Amino acid sequence: MSQAWRILLALVLGIGFGIAGAEISPEGALDLTLVTGPVGSAWLHALQMVIVPLIVGLLVTGVGAAADAARAGRIAGRSMLYFVVILWCTTLLSAIVTPILLNVWQLPPEWSAALRQSLTGAKPMGTVPSLGQFFDTIVPTNVVNAAAGDAFLPLTIFALAFAFAITRLEPASRERLTGLFQALVEAMLVIINWVLALAPIGIFALAYGVGARTGAAAFGALLHYILTVSAIGFLVLLSGYVVAVVFGRVKLGAFARAVAPAQAVAVSTQSSLASLPAMLEASEKLGAAPASAGITLPIAVAVFRATSPAMNLAVALYVAHWLGVPIGAGQLAAGVATAAITTMGSVSLPGTISFFASVAPVSVAMGVPIEALGLLVAVETIPDLFRTVGNVTMDTAVTVAVARKSAGDIAHPEIAPRV
Template identity: 55%
Template sequence: MSQATRILLSLIVGLIIGVGAAALAPDRAQGAIGWVQPIGTAWLNGLRMTIVPLVVSLLITGIGQTAAIARASTLATRTILLFIALLWLSSALGAILTPTLLAWFPLPADSAAALRDTFSAAKPVGDIPPFADFLVAMVPTNPLASAAHDDFLPLIVFTTVFAFAVTRLPEGPRDTLLAFFQALADAMLVVINWVLLLAPIGVLALAYVVGAKTGTAAVGALFHYILIIAGVGALLSLLAYPLALIGGRVPLGMFARATAPSQAVAISTQSSLASLPAMLRGVEKVGLPVSTSGVVLPMAVAIFRFTGPCMNVGVAIYIAHVFGIHLGPAQYAAGIAAAAITTMGAVSLPGQISYVSSIAPIAIAMGVPIEPLALLVAVETMPDLVRTIGNVTMNVAVTTVVSERIGGTRSEADELLDHGA
C-alpha cells in the first residue's frame, strides 16, 4: 500500500471514529480530544522542524543545478529563462484565479466553521509589513533572525542571492558548498521520511478531532478544497493549448493527439518522469527535431513544474479563506514570490514531502496558519493527479515553443546531452 493511500485511509478511519464517538457518547468523545489532539500536534511539529533547513538547502542546490545546465549552451539558458517566466506567470494567475473561484463557489459557512473549530489554536503567523514597506522588508538585515522567526520571504530572498553567488565561485569552492547543502537536504529528507512514516497516526488523531468536534460538516470542506485546488490546476493547465498553438505553431487537434498518450501515462502513474517516453513520442509525431526535444523535455521533467506555483499559492489562499483572513497586496505579493521561487527547489521531491516543504513557506510568508496542512495533505491524491497531468501537458507545449521560437543548433543539443541534461 502506498504512503498516500495509508494517509488517506487514516483520514477516513479517523473521521468515522470521531463522528461515531460523538454520536454515541458525546461527552466521552469530547473528553478524548484532550488526549488525542496533542498526538496530531506533535506530528505536525515534526514536519515543521524540517522546513527551514530543507527549503534553504533545496533552493541552493536547485539553483546550482539549474545554473550548471544553463552554462552548457545558449539553448539551455533561453529555455530556463522561459521556464522561470512561466513559473512566475503560474504563481500570479493562481493568486488571481483562486479567490475568483472562492467568490463564485464559496465554502459553506458550517463547513468553514468546522475547520476553524478543529484548528482553533491556529493563529496567523509571520509579520507582513504594509505594502509601502514591502520592498524594504524583503531584504533581511539578519537572515538567521528571519529563519528563527519564520519570516520566510526575506529568508528566501537571501537564500536566492546566496545561491547565485555560489554559482559564481571557482569550481572547487562551488562544488564543496553545493555538496554540503545537498548532504543537508538529503539528511532532512531522511528525517521527514521518518516523520511521514508516522503520518497515519498523526492524521488519524487529527481526523478524530475533526469528526468529534464537527461531525460530517468537515467532510464537505475537504471535498470543496479538492474541487477548488484541482480546478485551479486544471484551468491553468489549459494554457498549454494556446501556448502550443501561438508559440509553437502546432494546430490544436495535432497537439491534443500528441499529448493524449503522455496524459494517460500520467493518470496511471502520477509521475512526470514515467511519462517522459510518451512525451518524446508525442513531440516526434508533431514533427519536432530530436535534437531539441531530446534536450528540452528531460530538462522540463527535471526542473519545471508549471502547476506547482499556482496550486501551492492556491492552498495558502484557501486556508486564509477558511480562517477569514483578509489578504492585502503585500500578502499576495509575498505569496506569489515565495511560490515561484521555492518551486525551483522542490521539483524532484515525493508528493507528500513537496506538499509540506513548498506550501508551508508560502503560507508563512503570507501570514496564514499552516496547521491545516497536516490534514489537507491526506486528500492531496486528487489534486496531485491534476498537477501531474498539467505538468506533462505544459512540458510538451513548452517544447514546441522552444523548437519554434528559440531553436538551437544540433551541436548545442549534443553538448547538452553530453552534460547529462
C-alpha cells in the same frame, strides 16, 4: 497498501471516529481530543522543524542545477527563460482566479464556521506584511532572525542570492558547497521519511479532533477543497495548450492528439519522470528536433513544475478563506513571490513531502496557519493527478515552443550541445 492510501484511510477513520464519538457522547469525544490534539500537533511540529534547512538546501541545489543547465547552450538557456516566465505567470493566474472562485463557489458558512472552531488553536505564523512592509522587509537584515522567526520570504530571497553567488565560484569551491547542501537535503529527507512513516497516526489524531467538533461538514469541506485546488491545476493544464498553439505554432488538435499518450502515462504513474519517453515522442511528432527536445525535456523534468506555484498558492488561499484570515495586497504579494521562488527547490520531492515543503513556506509568508495542512496532505492524491498531468502538458508545450525558436541553433551544432 501504499503510504498515500494509508494516510487517506487514517483521515477517513479519524473523522469517522470523531463523528461517532460526538454522536455517542459529545463531552467524552471532546475530552479525548485533549489526548489526540497534542499527538497530532507533535507530528505536525516534526514536519515543521525541517522546513528551513530543507528549503535553503533545495534552493541552493536547484539553482545550481538550473545554472549548469543554462550554461550548457543557447537552447537550454532559452528553456530556462520560458520556465521562469511561465512559473510567475501561472502563480499570478492563481492569485487572480482562486479568490474569484472562492467567492463565486463559496464553502457553506456553517461548514466554514465548524472548521474554524475545530482549529481554535491555529494562529497566524510569521509577520503578516502590509504592501509597504512587504517591500521594506523583502530583503532580510539578519538572515538568522529571519530563519528563527519563520520569515520565509526574506529567507528565500537570501537563499536565492546565496545560490546564485555559489554559481559564480570556481568549480572546486562550487562543487564543495553544492555537495554540502545536497547532503543537507538528503539528511532532511531521511528525517521527513521517518516522520511520514508516522503520518497515519498523526493524521488520525488531527482528523479525530476535526470530526468530533465539526461532524460530517469535514467531509464536505475536504471535497470542496479538492475541487477548488484541482480547478487551478486544470487551468494551468489548459494554458499548456495555449503555449503550444501561440508559441509553438502547432494546431490545437494536433497537440492534443500528440500529448494524450504522455498524459495517460502521467495519470497512471503520477510521475513526470516516467512520462519522459512519451513526452519525447509527442514532441518529435509535433516537429521538435530530437536534439532540441533532448535538451529541453530533461531540464523540464529536473527543475520545472508549471502547476506547483499556482496550486501551492491556491492551497494557502483556500486555508485562509477556510479559517477567515483576511488576505491583503501585502500578504498576497508575499505569497506569490514565495510560491514562484521556492518552486525550483521542491520539484524533485515525492508528492507527500513536496506538498508540505512547498505549501508551508507560502502559508507562513502570508500569515496563514499551517495546522490544516496536516489534514490536506491526506487528500493530496487527487489534486496531485492534476499537478502531474498539467506539468507533462506544459513540459511538452514548452519543448515545442523552444524547438520552434531554436531551429537555427540546431543548424549550428557548435552553439548547442550534442545529445
